[in-house]
Amino acid sequence: DAGVIQSPRHEVTEMGQEVTLRCKPISGHDYLFWYRQTMMRGLELLIYFNNNVPIDDSGMPEDRFSAKMPNASFSTLKIQPSEPRDSAVYFCASSFLQTGEQYFGPGTRLTVT
Amino acid sequence: DAKTTQPTSMDCAEGRAANLPCNHSTISGNEYVYWYRQIHSQGPQYIIHGLKNNETNEMASLIITEDRKSSTLILPHATLRDTAVYYCIVRAPQSNFNKFYFGSGTKLNVKP
Numbered sequence: 717d718a719g720v721i722q723s724p725r726h727e728v729t730e731m732g733q734e735v736t737l738r739c740k741p742i743s744g745h746d747y748l749f750w751y752r753q754t755m756m757r758g759l760e761l762l763i764y765f766n767n768n769v770p771i772d773d774s775g776m777p778e779d780r781f782s783a784k785m786p787n788a789s790f791s792t793l794k795i796q797p798s799e800p801r802d803s804a805v806y807f808c809a810s811s812f813l814q815t816g817e818q819y820f821g822p823g824t825r826l827t828v829t
Numbered sequence: 830d831a832k833t834t835q836p837t838s839m840d841c842a843e844g845r846a847a848n849l850p851c852n853h854s855t856i857s858g859n860e861y862v863y864w865y866r867q868i869h870s871q872g873p874q875y876i877i878h879g880l881k882n883n884e885t886n887e888m889a890s891l892i893i894t895e896d897r898k899s900s901t902l903i904l905p906h907a908t909l910r911d912t913a914v915y916y917c918i919v920r921a922p923q924s925n926f927n928k929f930y931f932g933s934g935t936k937l938n939v940k941p
Contacts, residue, residue: 720872749926759873759931772927807872816863816920816929820872 720821722808728827734796737824739808740789749809749818750783750793759807765791798828833917838936841911847904849935851917854898860921862893864902865931866913873916873931876902907939 721740729735741748749764763773768785776783780799785791795802805825809818834852841847853862863878877884877891879900884891890903904911916934 747926758933761927761929764926772925774927809872814923816861816878816918817875818873818929819875823872 720808720810720819722806722821722824724824725822726825726827728829729798730829731799732797733828734794735798735802735826735828737793737806737808737826739791739793739821741791741808741810742819743789745810745812745819746788747811747814747818748785748791749807749811750791751807751809751820752804753807753823754804762793795826798826800828802826803828832930833919833932835915835917835932835935837933838938840938840940841904841907843909843939843941844906847907847911847937847939849902849904849915849917849937850899851902852899853917853919856897856919857921858897860919862891862900863918863920864889864891865916865918866911867916867934868910868913876915907937909939909941911937912939913937 723738746767750762751759752762753759762775763783764771765785781795783793805823807820807823809820811818861878861880864876865873867873876888877886879891879893893900914934914936916931920929
């Protein structure tokens, strides 16, 4: 299995632009997670899905952030408009059932100038 | 979910066993202990988990005290590639994943 796939690996954009991060979970996994990691705040859960349905988005910082999972093999995290404080590494992870064994992708390093 | 306490950093000589402690004194009876690690610039990696019995897999061993208030992750023969931040997390099955709190972890430095 290829593991969790994320794209792009690096994204540099200007303030105010729309950013879309993509994730392909491991086949057969029914949970998908989006995390953000910064030096100041560590690893934070933004939102997670079960069977393509958002379960908890309480970690989404504000309305500028949105996430979708149109099918079992694809999810997006969108930031519109982006701001410099959104600069971080964004990780996608997936897991099977309700276990705590999450498998993380390599992350997308986002820089907003 | 219970919070955990870990040392900020630890050193270990290459080839020796690395013993990483975790305190979870308020753990509930149905909460599991999970260990993850994050090598620099990579996503976190699941290592092992357990409820009350000791567990071992190809990566590590997990020793949980009888009262379950603390645990130790053991890397039997540490290599330079084991240099990473190690996270100890406790979580009950079926609980909301927003309580799957990674915290600051322990930075393990494996030295030649």
